[in-house]
Amino acid sequence: MKIVVLGASGQLGHCLKKVAEERNITDVSFPSEQDGNILDANLLDILFSKENPQFVINCAAYTAVDKAEDEIDICRKVNRDGAEIIAKSCLKHNATLIHVSTDFVFKGNIPQLLSETDPAEPENIYGLTKLEGEQAISDVLEKHFTLRTSWLYSEFGNNFVKTMLRLGGEREQLGVIMDQAGSPTYAIDLAGAIFDIIESNSASYGIYHYSNEGVTSWFDFAKTIFDLSETSVKVNPVKTSEYVTKAVRPAYSVMDKSKIKSTFGIEIPYWRESLKVCLARLS
Numbered sequence: 637m638k639i640v641v642l643g644a645s646g647q648l649g650h651c652l653k654k655v656a657e658e659r660n661i662t663d664v665s666f667p668s669e670q671d672g673n674i675l676d677a678n679l680l681d682i683l684f685s686k687e688n689p690q691f692v693i694n695c696a697a698y699t700a701v702d703k704a705e706d707e708i709d710i711c712r713k714v715n716r717d718g719a720e721i722i723a724k725s726c727l728k729h730n731a732t733l734i735h736v737s738t739d740f741v742f743k744g745n746i747p748q749l750l751s752e753t754d755p756a757e758p759e760n761i762y763g764l765t766k767l768e769g770e771q772a773i774s775d776v777l778e779k780h781f782t783l784r785t786s787w788l789y790s791e792f793g794n795n796f797v798k799t800m801l802r803l804g805g806e807r808e809q810l811g812v813i814m815d816q817a818g819s820p821t822y823a824i825d826l827a828g829a830i831f832d833i834i835e836s837n838s839a840s841y842g843i844y845h846y847s848n849e850g851v852t853s854w855f856d857f858a859k860t861i862f863d864l865s866e867t868s869v870k871v872n873p874v875k876t877s878e879y880v881t882k883a884v885r886p887a888y889s890v891m892d893k894s895k896i897k898s899t900f901g902i903e904i905p906y907w908r909e910s911l912k913v914c915l916a917r918l919s
């Protein structure tokens with residue numbers, strides 16, 4: 637079975653590479669952005685003709701959430717138009733698409749679990765363009781698995797865990813938001829779930845939620861990172877109202893993962909356990 641990963645140079649792309657190596661999944665290609673630019677339909681046509689993939693995993697995205705508020709056009713181009721271009725290429729080449737989306741498609745203003753069928757009401761440009769990308773895919777392609785995830789981190793790329801470890805080494809104290817709740821996701825676990833879905837041979841296409849198990853705040857997440865890594869730094873709780881960002885973020889964004897677990901038999905690790913694994917690998 638041939639798999640092509642687009643956006644391979646990003647965080648999740650690196651994690652897919654690592655998990656493919658660990659599981660000895662060899663028929664996966666990771667083209668560079670030059671060879672797999674998702675905005676270039678001709679390039680994808682050439683790539684898919686050459687590779688003839690059964691599955692295409694799209695990790696490519698515009699992910700700068702605050703910057704997106706000022707760069708609406710480029711953000712929409714990558715997250716909406718890029719998703720549509722990939723979907724059309726998958727249709728043409730009879731490939732199944734595994735696309736990655738975000739909990740930011742939800743408003744997240746009430747403390748209740750978010751299911752795949754709950755209404756999406758994005759509060760920021762990034763979330764809006766990711767939702768438009770989801771819709772563009774489902775308009776074009778039946779054979780897609782769209783996985784919404786949240787708070788991704790890993791030993792690769794830029795993410796909250798690596799930022800905290802760096803700041804913890806530089807400062808004596810720092811302030812972290814305490815009134816936004818969500819579920820961290822170790823991108824290695826997500827990569828594993830993606831390969832599980834591929835290996836399941838399932839035709840239960842559609843939207844699925846995936847994060848690690850459990851709920852926390854950015855403040856508690858930071859405290860746990862420092863406790864587990866034995867970093868001595870004082871973490872001060874900060875309210876969202878005291879830390880103004882360009883993009884509005886959900887206050888409570890916890891996704892129900894029952895569907896992905898029951899459909900594919902996927903077991904999801906608790907966030908603290910996965911964080912321990914990541915910190916061990918980072919050290």
Ligand SMILES: NC(=O)c1ccc[n+]([C@@H]2O[C@H](COP(=O)([O-])OP(=O)(O)OC[C@H]3O[C@@H](n4cnc5c(N)ncnc54)[C@H](OP(=O)(O)O)[C@@H]3O)[C@@H](O)[C@H]2O)c1
Nearest residue numbers: 643645646647648673674696697699736738785786787788
């Ligand atoms: N990170 C999170 O906390 C988070 C949370 C929820 C959902 N997600 C979703 O999870 C997925 C993976 O995120 P990530 O953390 O791996 O993001 P990432 O590290 O920012 O990776 C995205 C990659 O896409 C590449 N890219 C941008 N435009 C492209 C194009 N036209 N053609 C090909 N590649 C292009 C980027 O390259 P450049 O760096 O050169 O632009 C980057 O390497 C994304 O769909 C994201 O929306 C992420």
